[in-house]
Amino acid sequence: MRGGVRAGQLQRTLALARDSAGAAVYLSRYAEGEVRITQMADGPGAPPVREWVDFRDAAHASAVGKCLLTQLDHEVRADHVARHRPARLTPHTITDSRVLFSALDAVAPGAPVFDLREYSPGVVCSAVPIATGGAAGSLALSLPATHAHRLREATEALRRKAVPVLLALLLSGAIPPDAPAAAPPPAAAAPTTETLRHLGRLFRTPLTRFTASAAGPHLVSDSAAGAAYLFDTDPEGEGPRLALPQTLGPLTPGSLPAEEGLVVLGTRAGTGA
Numbered sequence: 001m002r003g004g005v006r007a008g009q010l011q012r013t014l015a016l017a018r019d020s021a022g023a024a025v026y027l028s029r030y031a032e033g034e035v036r037i038t039q040m041a042d043g044p045g046a047p048p049v050r051e052w053v054d055f056r057d058a059a060h061a062s063a064v065g066k067c068l069l070t071q072l073d074h075e076v077r078a079d080h081v082a083r084h085r086p087a088r089l090t091p092h093t094i095t096d097s098r099v100l101f102s103a104l105d106a107v108a109p110g111a112p113v114f115d116l117r118e119y120s121p122g123v124v125c126s127a128v129p130i131a132t133g134g135a136a137g138s139l140a141l142s143l144p145a146t147h148a149h150r151l152r153e154a155t156e157a158l159r160r161k162a163v164p165v166l167l168a169l170l171l172s173g174a175i176p177p178d179a180p181a182a183a184p185p186p187a188a189a190a191p192t193t194e195t196l197r198h199l200g201r202l203f204r205t206p207l208t209r210f211t212a213s214a215a216g217p218h219l220v221s222d223s224a225a226g227a228a229y230l231f232d233t234d235p236e237g238e239g240p241r242l243a244l245p246q247t248l249g250p251l252t253p254g255s256l257p258a259e260e261g262l263v264v265l266g267t268r269a270g271t272g273a
Contacts, residue, residue, distance in 0.1 A: 013168040014041040017161035021154040023141040024048045027165065028127075030068040030136040033080065035059050049123050049142045053089055060086035060100055061093045063115035064140045067127035070104045070113060071136035077101065092118045112155050113138075117145055124148045126155040128162050130169070139165055 010027075018025045024042035028035060034056045042048040059065025059080060069077050078097075086095040094100045107113055115125040124147075127140035139162050141154055 010039065010165075010168045011041065013161075013165050014039060015043075017041065017139070017158065017165060018043060018046050018141075020161050021141050021157040022046065022150065023143045023154050023158075025158065025161075026064060026127075026138075026140045026142070027130075028064045028068065028138050028140065030072065033083070035062075035065050035068055037064065047144065049120065049125070052120065053087075057084050057087070058089065058119055059084060060095070060097075061089050061115065061119040063113050063119075063125035063127040063142075064138055066104060066115065067113040067129055067138040067140065068136045070107050071129055074101075077104070089119055090117055090121045092116060092121075094118065112159065114151070114155075116148075121145065124151050126151060126158065128155070128159050130162055130166050 014025055014027060018041040022045070024046040025040065026037050027039040028037050030036070035058075037055060040048065053061075055062060055064060059069055069080065072080070081097050081100070086093070086097060086100060088095050094103065104113075110129060112126045112128045115123075115127075117124060119125070122145050123142055124145055125140055125142045127138040130137040130139050139158060141158050143151060143154060
């Protein structure tokens, strides 16, 4: 049951990202040399992409695939393209690997990657990177091409929800705190002190305060947004759960009461622990 509870929590977090962006959202990772969509959330007002070409063969054309490729080193990227030759899927598809690699190298770290009708003529997409314990990962969205004017705004909403999704992945045990990418994830369990330290390393500013209690309620802030995401105790006794959309902000380090189990990340650049 524990694994099911955590998987459900992650799915609810993705549903919140879908509703925030007003688009279908997709969680992916690069595993065993392939692009894999691991989870998604769509709905009547957020239709999914019709996979008319296997996403594993379309990394050069999809936002998901290109976002994952940006996170790979040159040799791994070249190996992938050698195994999955770029095919022309629409008139906008890049098929020259040198042009593709130049475009990928021009993407700033952490910046979104776009698919402007490169995979399908009727769809536009974007994806933002999510670090998954050494493995490349992404959170992506898709919109009908008739809604392309909403892509930038939806992408900004997606970027704001990437942090809660990442935190939900960490708490679910889907991302081992410091395990090698090839190692299998451990069984889902309550977050450990090491997991919380790993959360601290993912943000631009260090912890202003740290307690070893992982079982009680605690807050983790997104330094880019100056808001905190609340983790509360699972009523079924399965450990902390991400209690979205309960976000608090704006925050100033040290402004919250020193309660047992409270973990707060600084929200001002350069703030020390």
